Amino acid sequence: MNITKQIIYDITIVGAGIVGSAVARNLLKRNPQLKLLIVDRENEIAKHQSSHNSGVIHRGIYYQPGSKRAKLCVKGSMDMYHYCQENGVYFEKCGKLITAVNRNELDQLEKLYQRGLANGVNDIELVDRDRLLSIEPSIVGGIKAIFSPNTGIVDFKQVTQSLVNDSVKMGAEVKLNFDATNFNYNSRDKILEVRCKETNESIHTKYMITCAGIYSDRVANASFGEKEPSVVPFRGSFLKFKPQYSHLIKGNVYPVPNANFPFLGVHFTKKTNGDIWIGPNAVLAFDRKGYKYSDVNLQDTKELLTNKGLRSLATRHWKYGMDQLMSDIFPSHYIKFLKPFIPDITTDMLEYGGSGVRAQAISQDGHLIEDFIYDTPLDKPIIHVRNCPSPAATSSLAIADEIVDMAYSHFNFH
Ligand SMILES: Cc1cc2nc3c(=O)[nH]c(=O)nc-3n(C[C@H](O)[C@H](O)[C@H](O)COP(=O)(O)OP(=O)(O)OC[C@H]3O[C@@H](n4cnc5c(N)ncnc54)[C@H](O)[C@@H]3O)c2cc1C
Ligand SMILES: *[C@@H]1O[C@H](CO)[C@@H](O)[C@H](O)[C@H]1NC(C)=O
């Protein structure tokens, strides 16, 4: 490769979702001298998960104590509020109820409450039915709940835009429509060449951090990392209340989650524009950009059908999968997740909301990997961010701090 004519970046971030953008911004905050490049394969930033999510700033109640997800959600939520406050990004601390609707869920609710406390979420309370109804009068099916007053909402796409703006102000360059597909390392000069196959454009960089969301396994595999764990796309579709019913929900109402799955269950969520979204379900998507159930990509499907881990998961949980799939196709089926909360709800009150595709890493023995994963291929100036499922948007600034620390210990920054 001819590296004399071209700019050599100190560091290149692959993926301008909220994680890559937070990493870029925190790197430059630490050292504004870095010559930093952000690339994304799409024609705008935050086109995938970071703009297709519930928009909830989680507090860190659900996650295994001691895990990265628990620590970085508790810290990240505070960082996120602080960041939005400082930078004029609109948010609301509208609160949240995790609501039991039958007696069988009470044990699990109590465990969840203890878990929240163990994670350092000290502002939560267990509330009885009267209190629950004073907070959310329409949730007449609720019998007891965890109330989290400092759970909030924000538009994470706007946060991502703001983070990219910060980086650009500190001198970063952004290159869109650049699908990083080929990677060559010149070990003599210690320069990495990153090429976009489609345009045959290439850039040169000393260090690279990949934050490629749904493609993180492919990007890692193509750039000196392991293929595993692989990523499985799970679509989540939302309904929303027709505007005349939006007043029925004041903040966030979540179910007691199914302990077998890392997803939080279908919930009611206020959006920053006042709409109330209901969702998301969790359906295997046969396309990594499959926002509709009819989207099928042959390559993605072939990978799914030959994924051993996924086969094992599907065999164990086919009933859950069918239920979720039915809800994706038939709103009348979706309603059955909602009636326990609002018995009078009908499909006439609802319209289609939108959907998102979760990038979820799966182990070869068929377990959905819950925690965030970042690793470094041996002897290469690269960090791969491999699994950043929910609540990674909430946690993005705290994740970025960890990755920046990792960069400082792994890379030879002076
Ligand atoms: C339905 C749904 C609801 C959710 N709800 C919440 C919530 O309420 N709260 C919360 O905290 N989290 C939530 N999440 C999770 C959250 O959205 C994600 O954890 C977060 O957005 C992950 O950000 P990311 O930057 O890793 O991924 P992404 O936003 O997907 O960004 C990855 C980027 O990499 C780019 N890219 C990929 N491959 C390449 C390549 N080869 N070259 C160049 N660019 C590439 C992509 O174009 C993309 O822009 C939800 C997710 C979904 C799907
Ligand atoms: C980011 O910068 C662009 C261009 O300067 C501006 O239009 C936009 O409002 C900014 N967005 C945020 C969220 O700061």
Ligand SMILES: *[C@@H]1O[C@H](CO)[C@@H](O)[C@H](O)[C@H]1NC(C)=O
């Ligand atoms: C791509 O660009 C490189 C130089 O950067 C050149 O050597 C190569 O021939 C080009 N390939 C194609 C297919 O144009």
Ligand SMILES: *[C@@H]1O[C@H](CO)[C@@H](O)[C@H](O)[C@H]1NC(C)=O
């Ligand atoms: C992994 O990378 C190798 C070579 O770099 C390539 O041949 C293979 O097709 C890739 N596998 C996947 C699943 O992307």
